[in-house]
Amino acid sequence: MERPIKRDFKRPTHINDYPVGPQYEAGFLAETNASWRTFRPVIDLDKCINCLICYMVCPDGTIMKREGKVAVDYDYCKGCGVCAHECPKDAIAMIKEEL
Amino acid sequence: MKTNKIFISGDEAAAHGVRLSRPHVIAAYPITPQTITVERLSEMVESGELDADYMHVESEHSALSAAMGASSVGARTFTATSSQGLLYMVEAMHYASGGRYPIVMMNANRSVALPWSIYGDQRDSLSQLDSGWIQVYVEDAQEALDMMIQAYKIAEHAKVLTPMMVNLDGFILTHTYEMVEIPDQDMVDKFLPPFETPNKMSFENPKNMAFSSQPDDNTEFKYQQNKAMFDAIEVIENTEKEFGEQFGRNYHGMVEEYMCDDAEAVLVTLGSITGTVRVVAEQLRARGLKVGILKIRYMRPFPEKEIMELSHKIKAIGVIDKDISFGYEGTVFTNVNSALAKSNATIFKKNFIGGLGGRDITKAEIEKMYKDLLAGISTNGQKTVEFFNLKVETND
Numbered sequence: 001m002e003r004p005i006k007r008d009f010k011r012p013t014h015i016n017d018y019p020v021g022p023q024y025e026a027g028f029l030a031e032t033n034a035s036w037r038t039f040r041p042v043i044d045l046d047k048c049i050n051c052l053i054c055y056m057v058c059p060d061g062t063i064m065k066r067e068g069k070v071a072v073d074y075d076y077c078k079g080c081g082v083c084a085h086e087c088p089k090d091a092i093a094m095i096k097e098e099l
Numbered sequence: 100m101k102t103n104k105i106f107i108s109g110d111e112a113a114a115h116g117v118r119l120s121r122p123h124v125i126a127a128y129p130i131t132p133q134t135i136t137v138e139r140l141s142e143m144v145e146s147g148e149l150d151a152d153y154m155h156v157e158s159e160h161s162a163l164s165a166a167m168g169a170s171s172v173g174a175r176t177f178t179a180t181s182s183q184g185l186l187y188m189v190e191a192m193h194y195a196s197g198g199r200y201p202i203v204m205m206n207a208n209r210s211v212a213l214p215w216s217i218y219g220d221q222r223d224s225l226s227q228l229d230s231g232w233i234q235v236y237v238e239d240a241q242e243a244l245d246m247m248i249q250a251y252k253i254a255e256h257a258k259v260l261t262p263m264m265v266n267l268d269g270f271i272l273t274h275t276y277e278m279v280e281i282p283d284q285d286m287v288d289k290f291l292p293p294f295e296t297p298n299k300m301s302f303e304n305p306k307n308m309a310f311s312s313q314p315d316d317n318t319e320f321k322y323q324q325n326k327a328m329f330d331a332i333e334v335i336e337n338t339e340k341e342f343g344e345q346f347g348r349n350y351h352g353m354v355e356e357y358m359c360d361d362a363e364a365v366l367v368t369l370g371s372i373t374g375t376v377r378v379v380a381e382q383l384r385a386r387g388l389k390v391g392i393l394k395i396r397y398m399r400p401f402p403e404k405e406i407m408e409l410s411h412k413i414k415a416i417g418v419i420d421k422d423i424s425f426g427y428e429g430t431v432f433t434n435v436n437s438a439l440a441k442s443n444a445t446i447f448k449k450n451f452i453g454g455l456g457g458r459d460i461t462k463a464e465i466e467k468m469y470k471d472l473l474a475g476i477s478t479n480g481q482k483t484v485e486f487f488n489l490k491v492e493t494n495d
Contacts, residue, residue, distance in 0.1 A: 021197065021199030023308045025307070
């Protein structure tokens with residue numbers, strides 16, 4: 001359930017700031033990737049029973065637990081709606097993104 | 100120093116050098132004329148003489164890919180190939196150098212098809228100078244064994260972390276038997292420390308490995324690789340010096356100059372042909388001709404400094420290439436000539452193309468090369484590239 005979240009990445013200013021070859025600390029997410037989302041899943045925590053089926057079916061691994069509650073990492077959710085479709089309690093609504 | 104000499108082939112000498120370096124993983128696919136090396140290593144693993152995992156893979160591409168995987172968990176790795184096998188590895192070769200996996204590979208120099216030929220020339224490895232691997236070429240079986248040990252020390256050095264290819268001329272070295280000194284294991288252990296890498300995949304310190312890069316970062320990674328290759332020059336020289344002190348054999352680093360001090364005409368050699376050229380040069384010296392040899396050991400990094408310095412002392416230089424880059428000249432010559440251009444050397448230059456597909460290069464031919472060079476000193480015009488020992492007339 002623990003997933004890495006986007007962190008601030010300080011761009012190298014000296015060649016020595018680069019790692020030796022393309023290898024770096026795992027799970028260091030430096031860029032977001034959700035710009036094409038048109039609907040966002042919103043979880044109604046009153047209806048949510050913590051069954052975590054949404055976590056199981058999310059193709060991008062963006063469902064996580066934050067302070068004991070199920071949450072979505074909107075930095076990476078692409079808005080596919082699989083979680084909303086599979087939720088047994090209809091606790092996830094797909095809300096149109098406002099530009 | 101006590102000696103422990105045995106009568107073995109170049110392939111077997113290479114296998115002993117690898118055994119003494121204690122690799123954890125060997126992944127290889129057999130190909131003539133490399134086969135004996137990997138057969139001996141598999142026997143050593145089977146008998147327990149060498150404590151390593153021997154991976155039977157289905158191709159050379161898999162062999163090098165498996166070696167990379169093993170290297171990424173901190174294993175010392177070895178692979179070996181030749182000719183078509185090397186070319187089949189090419190995609191993985193760039194991966195290995197870009198990923199900074201210090202794999203050591205033996206390459207038995209052999210011609211590339213077509214026409215199909217199992218015999219030796221150096222067109223396989225010379226076509227891969229841009230793949231980011233350190234390339235060394237050896238002259239005899241002893242040097243092959245010794246360079247396997249040195250190769251791990253050079254490739255794994257923190258400032259280098261670059262894979263290294265040790266090249267042996269197919270058949271001339273791989274299948275010829277010589278007396279070879281086998282160093283003691285404890286001497287090698289003292290010389291070669293265990294492999295440490297900052298790029299180790301582990302549960303304790305998980306890493307994202309071999310990732311992609313955007314245009315914003317790619318050039319910097321390539322700059323870094325290039326810098327590491329230049330830094331390797333000092334590491335090569337220091338490793339060579341330390342090896343010489345501990346084992347009593349010295350190969351002189353990036354190049355070996357032989358009888359160059361007052362030489363007028365110098366032949367540049369790569370690999371086993373050096374031995375034959377030594378014999379001819381000695382004979383010509385006995386007759387009063389001022390000739391010498393520049394044995395290039397490393398093609399990458401390239402011994403530019405040594406060639407530039409030599410160019411001011413001599414009057415003519417010839418490069419023997421067991422290679423031709425069609426439509427231009429031999430690749431060794433191109434590299435040498437670039438260094439000559441930077442030193443503003445106006446000496447007589449000639450590129451001798453031959454020994455292709457295993458054709459012998461004879462003492463008489465080498466003598467003629469030296470005479471061409473000596474005769475060329477007083478001329479201005481020159482035909483730079485010449486295929487020697489063509490057995491037919493041409494329209495040129």
